[in-house]
Amino acid sequence: MTERPDSIPVRDVLWRFAPMIYGPTVLFALGEGAVIPLIPVIAAQLGADVPTAALVAAALVVGQLCGNIPAGWAVARIGERLTMAFAGILSLGGVVALAFAPTLGVFAAAVFLIGFCAAAFGLARHSFMTTRVPLAFRARALSLLGGTFRLGMFIGPFVAAALLALFGDEHATIWFFAGCLVATILLVLFGPDPESALEPAASATRAPVRDESLSEDTGEPITASLRVAPGADGARAGVFRTLWHYRGVLSRLGVAAASLAGVRSARQVVLPLWGVSIGLDAQTIALVVGISGAIDFALFYASGQVMDRFGRLWAALPAMLLMGAGFIALSFTHDTAQAAMWFAMFAGVLGVGNGLSSGILLTLGADVAPKADPAPFLGSWRTLTDAGGAVSPLLVSAIAAASTLAIATGVMGVIGLLGAAAFARWVPRFIPRARP
16 A cells, blocks of 8 residues: 555655656756757857857746646646656657757757747646645645756856867757756656656645635735635646636746746846956856855755744745845846945845745645646646746846846836735735644
8 A cells, every 4th residue: 555645754755756756857957958058059050149048048038938738738637747758759759850950940949849848847846846845845845846847057168168168069958858858758757757656745735726816905815715726626726727716826936937037037147147247257257156056056955944833924925035036136226336246245145035935836836726636727727827938038137128137127027026925915815824
């Protein structure tokens, strides 16, 4: 008889199935992280100018946006394991197309396909955690999942640099990604299957579904449903039916989550641009951004500890306040005598804020998803948050072109503070604290 997960200690759940739970994410992120920095370089070799190369690189994000809802459908129909296996095979085809692309159009289509499949990997594990991991340590498990992705994306560029030094050819990183995908497919198909070994957690399957759209907006936590949620009768819920049913939480808490994704994404764009704007050399900029990323990575598990012990708001609110205030403060330092010092300091502040937000979007999505069949909802949730991350760099570019980079940075800070207010308003409503 299979032991129920709510009776298994957290160390057993996380470590017994760690290779299968976290391994595919690490391998995929490691290969993707090695290839991403070289996508514009290879696109330029195929004849793209700078704007076109940037557009080709953006196809990865567009593919992920487009892949979330189909991934939710696939996970709901065939399960996490088969979804990841098919996504790995499709990604492998995309990587081969990257290596042998005869034209820029084929290369861009391959980048799009890889982003499309990346959505399946992310959503499959998100759905697994939602249904199998007990609520008592859900945030820590999801923060660790987010940390494994960050680990791969953090190490990937260093692997790419080593491969370039060794082989002198950008295509070496593509074949490294292919090797990671082969290992991922083999691990998914032939490793122990945590989806069948672990039954759905009792705290997940029996948790009441909150339907906020039918209750008066009093600001008090909603703890019971007034009508049956899609899929509660055992039938599979359609993606669009689920989307409409949970339109209230998506338009409120989901928009707050999208603002967090946007502020995170803006950090990756603003910091390098700010360093260039104040006249720093590339080595100094890379060092500052790298230290900020290291701080971010070092704090990923702390976020899960805070959320599990004190509640989701205690991680979301400080993270948004830090990043919002950091952007606003940085926007006033551009023309000061100590601009480089302020740049380094606020890059660290943004790294702390981003690190404290690790796993928040995954955890909030898991908390409000329908427990019996979360995949369709999570597809919509991840599409919304990914859209926030995709729009943010475009907003920074547009505002900077129309005015200055300092104003664009300040605007992102204001969005961060507004997002903090939205979290303070909606997290207590949709995710009430569990009573001991």
